[in-house]
Amino acid sequence: MSVPRDLGPKQPLGYTASLLQRAAEQRRDEAALAALCAGGQAGVYAIGGEFVVLKRTGGDLDPLFTLDEARALGATSELVFLGLLAGSGRFGIGLEPAAIEPLKTATNLVISDLRSIAVQGLVAADHLAPLAEAKALLHWHARHRFCSNCGAPSRPVDGGWRRDCPACRTQHFARTDPVAIMLAIAGERCLLGRQSRFAPGMWSCLAGFVEPGESIEDAVRREIREEAGIACGRVSYFASQPWPFPSSLMIGCHTQALSHEIVVDRDELEDARWFDRDEVAAMLLRRHRDGLTTPPPVAIAHHIIRAWLENEHGLD
Numbered sequence: 445m446s447v448p449r450d451l452g453p454k455q456p457l458g459y460t461a462s463l464l465q466r467a468a469e470q471r472r473d474e475a476a477l478a479a480l481c482a483g484g485q486a487g488v489y490a491i492g493g494e495f496v497v498l499k500r501t502g503g504d505l506d507p508l509f510t511l512d513e514a515r516a517l518g519a520t521s522e523l524v525f526l527g528l529l530a531g532s533g534r535f536g537i538g539l540e541p542a543a544i545e546p547l548k549t550a551t552n553l554v555i556s557d558l559r560s561i562a563v564q565g566l567v568a569a570d571h572l573a574p575l576a577e578a579k580a581l582l583h584w585h586a587r588h589r590f591c592s593n594c595g596a597p598s599r600p601v602d603g604g605w606r607r608d609c610p611a612c613r614t615q616h617f618a619r620t621d622p623v624a625i626m627l628a629i630a631g632e633r634c635l636l637g638r639q640s641r642f643a644p645g646m647w648s649c650l651a652g653f654v655e656p657g658e659s660i661e662d663a664v665r666r667e668i669r670e671e672a673g674i675a676c677g678r679v680s681y682f683a684s685q686p687w688p689f690p691s692s693l694m695i696g697c698h699t700q701a702l703s704h705e706i707v708v709d710r711d712e713l714e715d716a717r718w719f720d721r722d723e724v725a726a727m728l729l730r731r732h733r734d735g736l737t738t739p740p741p742v743a744i745a746h747h748i749i750r751a752w753l754e755n756e757h758g759l760d
C-alpha cells in the first residue's frame with residue numbers, strides 16, 4: 445500500500461479563526477458594555493462547567509441566547525465580554541452547577557459539551573472559537589475567586605478579563621496554559637502514543653505542559669524523552685490551537701528524532717511506537733485494516749500528523 449497522494453480536502457482546525465473582534469479597549473468602559481447589553485442585541489453563550497446550553501430553533505441548534513433568556517436559565521455567575529461581531533456584543537455567562545441539571549429535561553434545550561459540539565458539528569462552525577473563549581474564561585473565574593496573594597475574595601473587572609483584590613490591590617489576569625504537542629519524525633516513520641483514556645484504537649501525538657522557565661523547544665524535547673525515551677534535535681513550530689479543557693493553548697510542533705529505541709513511561713502512556721507513512725495515512729483516512737485511527741480534524745494532532753504525511757513541515 446502506498447501513501448495516497450490526495451488525503452482529501454483539509455478540514456478546519458477546531459476553536460480557531462474567530463470572527464469576533466476582541467475589542468479590548470471596550471472592556472474597561474462600563475457604559476459601553478452596558479450599552480452592548482441593552483436592547484436585546486447581545487448574543488450570550490451559556491456555560492456551566494463542562495456543559496454548554498444549546499437552544500432548539502426549528503431543526504437546528506443555536507448556542508446564542510439573549511441576555512434575558514440566559515439569565516432565565518437559572519442561577520448565573522460571571523458575565524464576560526468576548527468581543528464584537530458586526531457591532532453587536534458577544535458575551536459568555538456562567539451557570540451555577542445546580543442550574544444545569546433541571547435544564548437537561550427541557551424540551552427546547554440541548555445540554556452538550558464543547559468536544560461533542562465540535563466533533564459532531566452540532567452548531568455552525570463560527571461559534572466554536574467564541575465558545576472556547578467563553579468556556580476558558582468562565583472556568584478561570586470559577587477557579588480564581590480568591591486572591592492568590594492574600595486570600596481575600598477578588599472581584600471581576602474589565603469585562604471579565606481581570607480580577608482585582610480589594611484587600612491587597614493585586615491584579616490577577618485571565619491566563620492560559622501552554623502545552624507542547626509534537627510529532628517526532630525519523631525519516632519515513634513517526635512516533636505516536638496512546639493514553640488509556642483514548643478511544644480504542646486511537647493513536648496521537650505526544651503532549652505535555654510547558655514548564656516555568658522552559659522554552660517550547662526544550663519542552664518538546666523533554667516530553668518525548670520522558671514519555672518515550674527518544675532523544676530529539678531540531679524543533680519546528682507548526683500551528684497553535686486554543687484547547688479549553690480547561691484552559692490550554694496547544695502549541696503544535698514537529699521534531700527530528702535522533703534515537704530510535706522507545707522506552708515507554710507507563711505512568712503517562714499506555715504505549716508508544718513508530719508508524720510508517722502508509723499505516724498513518726490509512727489511520728488518518730479511517731481505512732486501517734485493524735481499525736487504528738488518528739484524532740479527528742477538530743484536534744491539532746490531526747493536522748500535525750497530516751502535515752508530516754504531506755511534507756508540509758519545517759524539517760527536511
Ligand SMILES: [Zn+2]
Nearest residue numbers: 591594609612
Ligand atoms: Zn489580595
